[in-house]
Amino acid sequence: MVNIKEVAERAGVSPSTVSRALSGRVAVSPETKEKVMRAVRELNYQPNALAKGLKEGRSRTIGLIIPNVRNLVFPAAIKGITDVAKKYGYTVILCNTDEDIETEKAYVDNLRKRLVDGLIFSTATAASTHILELKEQGFPVVLMIRHLEDKVDAVIVDNFRGGYEATKFLIERGYRRIAFVNGTLELDLYRQRFAGYQAALAEAGIAYNEDLVVHGTRDWEDGYRAILTILERGQRPDAVFAASDPKALGVIKALKAKGLRVPDDIAVMGYDNLDMSELMDPPLTTMAQPFYEVGQRAAERLIKLINSKRKNKPVVERLPAQLLVRSSVDYGLAGQVIATGK
Incomplete structure (x- = not known):
C-alpha cells in the first residue's frame, strides 16, 4: 500500500505539505497542490481513514x-x-x-x-x-x-394517533365489533396503538371487549393464530385492526381458511404499508408509516x-401516519391516501 512519504517523494515535496494539500484546511499554492494531486493519481494513493480519524x-x-x-x-x-x-x-x-x-x-x-x-x-x-x-x-x-x-x-411515528385514526375510520364505515391483533405490550409503540384503539372506541360509545383483543403477536403466523383464538372464544368481529401488516396478512389467510370473505364478511386493516400490503388479496387498507x-x-x-x-x-x-384505503375494508374510496395526525 502506498504511503504519504511515497507521494511526497513523487511530488517533490515534504510529507507535511502532502498532508496540508489533501486536508484542504491549510492553504498551499495551486502549483504545489497540482503536483501533489498528480502524484496521488499516479500512485493511486488512498488516505488512511483510521489514522485521519485518530488525528x-x-x-x-x-x-x-x-x-x-x-x-x-x-x-x-x-x-x-x-x-x-x-x-x-x-x-x-x-x-x-x-x-x-x-x-x-x-x-x-x-x-x-x-x-x-x-x-x-x-x-x-x-x-x-x-x-x-x-x-x-x-x-x-x-x-x-x-x-x-x-x-x-x-x-x-405518532402511534397513539395512528391507532386512534385507524379505529375511528372503521367505526365511521359502520363497523362496531372491531377486533385488535396487537404486538407485545413490552414495546411502547404497541401500547400506544392499543391506547389509540381504546380511545376511539370510548369516543364512539362502544364498550371495550377484551375477548376481541390478542396481544403478543410477532409475525403473520401469530396473526393467523390470533384471529382463530378470537373466533374460538365465540366472538365474531365485523372488522379486524392488526397492529402491523404481516399480522394482517395472517388474519386474512386464517379468515379465508375458515371460508370467510374479506371484506364482505370481515374487514381487515393493517399498520405499516409495507410493499407486500398492496399485493395481498385483497389489497390491504393500512396506516402508512413514513x-x-x-x-x-x-x-x-x-x-x-x-x-x-x-x-x-x-x-x-x-x-404522522397516513390512512391508505384499499379493498380489504368495504369503502368507496379505495386507493386514496388520507392524511392524519394533523
Missing part, C-alpha cells in the same frame, strides 16, 4: 443498530439514513442484534473502539440502560421507531448532535 477525533462513520434485519419495516428507514449519511460524507455500519441485549452491548463496545461518531438505535426497550448511559456520557445517540420516553433524542422520512430525520438529528459543541435537551419528533 481529528472523528471517523465520519455512524453505527446503526437494529433488532431484526429481516423485519420489512427497516429497508426504507435504512435507505433514509444512508442517503443523508452520504450527503454529509458519512459511512454507515449496520449491526443486527436479533433482540439480544448482550449482542447489542458487544456491538456498541466494538463500534466505539472503531471510533464511530454516533449511534442510531432501533432496539430500545425498558432494559436499554446502556443507551441511557451513552446519553449521559455525552455520546451522540438517536433512537428511531422505538424510543425511551423523552430521555433520548428520537424520531418515531419509514424513509424517519430514517432521514434520525440521521439528520444525529449529525447535528455530532457537530454540536454543547449538551442539548433531548428532542422526540413524532411523524
Whole structure:
C-alpha cells in the first residue's frame, strides 16, 4: 500500500505539505497542490481513514443498530439514513442484534473502539440502560421507531394517533365489533396503538371487549393464530385492526381458511404499508408509516448532535401516519391516501 512519504517523494515535496494539500484546511499554492494531486493519481494513493480519524477525533462513520434485519419495516428507514449519511460524507455500519441485549452491548463496545461518531438505535426497550448511559456520557445517540420516553433524542411515528385514526375510520364505515391483533405490550409503540384503539372506541360509545383483543403477536403466523383464538372464544368481529401488516396478512389467510370473505364478511386493516400490503388479496387498507422520512430525520438529528459543541435537551419528533384505503375494508374510496395526525 502506498504511503504519504511515497507521494511526497513523487511530488517533490515534504510529507507535511502532502498532508496540508489533501486536508484542504491549510492553504498551499495551486502549483504545489497540482503536483501533489498528480502524484496521488499516479500512485493511486488512498488516505488512511483510521489514522485521519485518530488525528481529528472523528471517523465520519455512524453505527446503526437494529433488532431484526429481516423485519420489512427497516429497508426504507435504512435507505433514509444512508442517503443523508452520504450527503454529509458519512459511512454507515449496520449491526443486527436479533433482540439480544448482550449482542447489542458487544456491538456498541466494538463500534466505539472503531471510533464511530454516533449511534442510531432501533432496539430500545425498558432494559436499554446502556443507551441511557451513552446519553449521559455525552455520546451522540438517536433512537428511531422505538424510543425511551423523552430521555433520548428520537424520531418515531405518532402511534397513539395512528391507532386512534385507524379505529375511528372503521367505526365511521359502520363497523362496531372491531377486533385488535396487537404486538407485545413490552414495546411502547404497541401500547400506544392499543391506547389509540381504546380511545376511539370510548369516543364512539362502544364498550371495550377484551375477548376481541390478542396481544403478543410477532409475525403473520401469530396473526393467523390470533384471529382463530378470537373466533374460538365465540366472538365474531365485523372488522379486524392488526397492529402491523404481516399480522394482517395472517388474519386474512386464517379468515379465508375458515371460508370467510374479506371484506364482505370481515374487514381487515393493517399498520405499516409495507410493499407486500398492496399485493395481498385483497389489497390491504393500512396506516402508512413514513419509514424513509424517519430514517432521514434520525440521521439528520444525529449529525447535528455530532457537530454540536454543547449538551442539548433531548428532542422526540413524532411523524404522522397516513390512512391508505384499499379493498380489504368495504369503502368507496379505495386507493386514496388520507392524511392524519394533523
